[in-house]
Amino acid sequence: MTGFGKATVELSSKIITIEIKSLNSKQLDISSRISPVYREKELQIRNVLLQALERGKIEIVVNVESVDKESSAKINLPVFENYYTQIKTISEKLNIPVPGDWFLTLLRMPDAIKANVAEPDEVEWEVVFSAIHEAIRQLSDFRQQEGAQLQMFFEQKIANIADLLEQIEPFENERIVKLKTRMTENLKKLPEVECDAGRFEQELFFYIEKLDINEEKTRLQIHLQYFTDTLHNESGQGKKLGFIAQEIGREINTLGSKCNHVEIQKIVVKMKDELEQIKEQILNVL
Numbered sequence: 001m002t003g004f005g006k007a008t009v010e011l012s013s014k015i016i017t018i019e020i021k022s023l024n025s026k027q028l029d030i031s032s033r034i035s036p037v038y039r040e041k042e043l044q045i046r047n048v049l050l051q052a053l054e055r056g057k058i059e060i061v062v063n064v065e066s067v068d069k070e071s072s073a074k075i076n077l078p079v080f081e082n083y084y085t086q087i088k089t090i091s092e093k094l095n096i097p098v099p100g101d102w103f104l105t106l107l108r109m110p111d112a113i114k115a116n117v118a119e120p121d122e123v124e125w126e127v128v129f130s131a132i133h134e135a136i137r138q139l140s141d142f143r144q145q146e147g148a149q150l151q152m153f154f155e156q157k158i159a160n161i162a163d164l165l166e167q168i169e170p171f172e173n174e175r176i177v178k179l180k181t182r183m184t185e186n187l188k189k190l191p192e193v194e195c196d197a198g199r200f201e202q203e204l205f206f207y208i209e210k211l212d213i214n215e216e217k218t219r220l221q222i223h224l225q226y227f228t229d230t231l232h233n234e235s236g237q238g239k240k241l242g243f244i245a246q247e248i249g250r251e252i253n254t255l256g257s258k259c260n261h262v263e264i265q266k267i268v269v270k271m272k273d274e275l276e277q278i279k280e281q282i283l284n285v286l
Contacts, residue, residue, distance in 0.1 A: 005138030007131040015065045025057040035064040175261040220251040238285035
């Protein structure tokens with residue numbers, strides 16, 4: 001969801017610069033710094049951003065730079081004189097020293113400087129509004145380029161998890177054999193204990209059934225495919241991909257807790273590492 005767009009409009013008396021930045025956010029959060037000239041158009045600008053950008057922490061700056069030799073800002077003489085009179089009166093009444101720099105003090109007072117803000121006509125606003133659309137287009141293009149890179153990243157990570165899942169299979173039969181051997185040897189170590197071979201096989205079967213990971217493997221494969229299908233679906237699937245990633249993590253964790261095998265545990269750790277990288281980047285998806 002990160003992006004940046006910029007557009008500039010040059011008019012006879014001023015230069016208008018529009019900058020739009022986007023950062024990751026679960027919702028659409030718009031902050032604006034708009035020149036007073038176009039302040040009354042802020043709602044219209046926000047509505048355009050809302051329709052075009054969907055999600056993200058959006059910051060829009062509309063800056064106006066005057067190219068006239070005469071400044072539109074004027075010292076507000078009546079206000080200036082009024083502040084001077086009030087401060088002098090308070091100084092005499094309360095026996096407080098007057099300011100050392102009258103001019104600097106008065107210039108800092110509210111409304112001491114008056115800016116003549118000319119409202120834009122419809123023709124000017126149409127030009128500025130088109131520039132805002134251009135900045136949005138640039139930001140959207142930036143997002144799309146980032147999205148294409150993220151898609152390749154996700155596809156690679158999902159493929160890595162699928163490959164790791166296949167690497168578990170050679171260790172599954174070995175796991176059962178080792179488990180049976182270990183239990184048999186432990187029984188032999190017990191003195192004066194007779195073991196019913198049939199009952200032992202039955203109990204071993206029940207125990208192995210609890211450690212069976214075929215169901216988790218199947219569900220994990222389904223979730224990986226579902227993630228890929230959703231990734232190639234229409235836009236606006238970021239939250240859904242996040243939910244699927246949670247389900248993938250749940251199956252990987254269950255595999256790790258049931259596998260009871262060192263080599264499989266190592267594979268599970270690698271799966272978790274790949275998934276963690278996916279989760280970090282999902283925040284960048286709309």
